[in-house]
Amino acid sequence: MHQPGQPPGAPMILELRPDLSSDRAAELERLTGGRLVVFHGRSLLICGTAEGGRQLPEGEDIGEVIDFPEDWPLASLAVRAEKTVIEVGEDLRIGDGSTLLIAGPCAAESEDQLRASAAFLVSRGIRLFRAGLFKPRTSAYSFPGLEFDGLELLASIRRDYDLKLITEVYDTSHFDAVEEIADVIQVGSKAMFNLALLRRCGRSPRPILLKRFFSASTREWLQAADVILSAGNPNVILGERGIRTFENRSRFVFDLNSAVYIRENSHLPLLLDPSHAIGRASGVRALARAAAAFGADAIMVEVHPAVDQARCDRAQALDHRAFAALQDEVGDVCRAVGRKLV
Numbered sequence: 001m002h003q004p005g006q007p008p009g010a011p012m013i014l015e016l017r018p019d020l021s022s023d024r025a026a027e028l029e030r031l032t033g034g035r036l037v038v039f040h041g042r043s044l045l046i047c048g049t050a051e052g053g054r055q056l057p058e059g060e061d062i063g064e065v066i067d068f069p070e071d072w073p074l075a076s077l078a079v080r081a082e083k084t085v086i087e088v089g090e091d092l093r094i095g096d097g098s099t100l101l102i103a104g105p106c107a108a109e110s111e112d113q114l115r116a117s118a119a120f121l122v123s124r125g126i127r128l129f130r131a132g133l134f135k136p137r138t139s140a141y142s143f144p145g146l147e148f149d150g151l152e153l154l155a156s157i158r159r160d161y162d163l164k165l166i167t168e169v170y171d172t173s174h175f176d177a178v179e180e181i182a183d184v185i186q187v188g189s190k191a192m193f194n195l196a197l198l199r200r201c202g203r204s205p206r207p208i209l210l211k212r213f214f215s216a217s218t219r220e221w222l223q224a225a226d227v228i229l230s231a232g233n234p235n236v237i238l239g240e241r242g243i244r245t246f247e248n249r250s251r252f253v254f255d256l257n258s259a260v261y262i263r264e265n266s267h268l269p270l271l272l273d274p275s276h277a278i279g280r281a282s283g284v285r286a287l288a289r290a291a292a293a294f295g296a297d298a299i300m301v302e303v304h305p306a307v308d309q310a311r312c313d314r315a316q317a318l319d320h321r322a323f324a325a326l327q328d329e330v331g332d333v334c335r336a337v338g339r340k341l342v
Helices: 022-032 111-123 147-160 172-181 195-202 218-230 256-265 274-278 281-294 320-336
Strands: 012-016 035-039 042-047 062-066 086-089 092-094 100-104 128-130 164-169 184-187 208-211 236-240 270-272 298-302
Touching (some): 022 035, 022 042, 035 218, 092 100, 100 111, 100 320, 111 128, 111 147, 147 164, 147 172, 164 172, 172 184, 195 208, 195 218, 208 218, 218 256, 256 270, 256 281, 274 281, 274 298, 281 298, 281 320
Parallel strands (some): 100 128, 128 164, 164 184, 184 208
Antiparallel strands (some): 012 062, 035 042
8 A cells, every 4th residue: 555646755654443452453563564653542553664665454454544745743733633732730731822931040050059040930930940960062171060960959949949840861871860850851952863862752751842953954853753752752842942054143043934834734832942042142032022922832041140150051041130021021922912921
């Protein structure tokens, strides 16, 4: 069974009957060389690619043939028409029609810094706190984060201030430790192509923020999402944080074109990160307003209690006064476009 007009590289997606026995499903998986994936309660047999005209099963075992001409079917609206809503905590969701504002320092540096950040952000109503322990820095001489030494400290901040926590992993060596303390696990931009890490994310019960590599196409970003989804974790958030182009007047270019494509073609929630996109604090508020006008499911910005002392991404960090102004402005824009800022 070969779908007419299906391009090379696109898999065949067969939805198996819900009453099909597990033995028969396993037999079909073996006969076709395909992969059986249970996704939001549906048993899908994803059969490699359409190249070579492989004959695939048809008849009473198959409930539906899903036609999708790309190789990231699980992230697509073709497989799931309903938008995915991700539970982060009690009454805290991403993708429910509101815009969640996430904030905190780029890196956890000290207890004093974290407590000052957390106390201020809680006073502003922030509920999801960002701070990195494992920082994949480009330079060998840049601050790499507190790493394992900071785990208990970050866990105490989460506990003492009743915050939800998002923090980063860049390989599998520290994944288990981060999984124990984080409510959302961030796969940073530079780790987007780490297949072992993506597969480990797929076995995690935690929601995963998948940040786009700054030189990755939208297709590659969605393919990476499918690695996680196909490994068993349906709770993936796509994070746009700017792409690298010929333009050198900002750190990266905020790619709202791809954001529109994601909105039109994927059910996954979309987070926009203006801090990393522009790379300088003076422009973060303007891009955050643009993200709110777009209708982002979440916006994440970097805030530091003493910007001149920040050990990571100092140029793009907002001080407390600037963050308060940003939050007020983003709230106004959200109301104007019919959304609630959380």
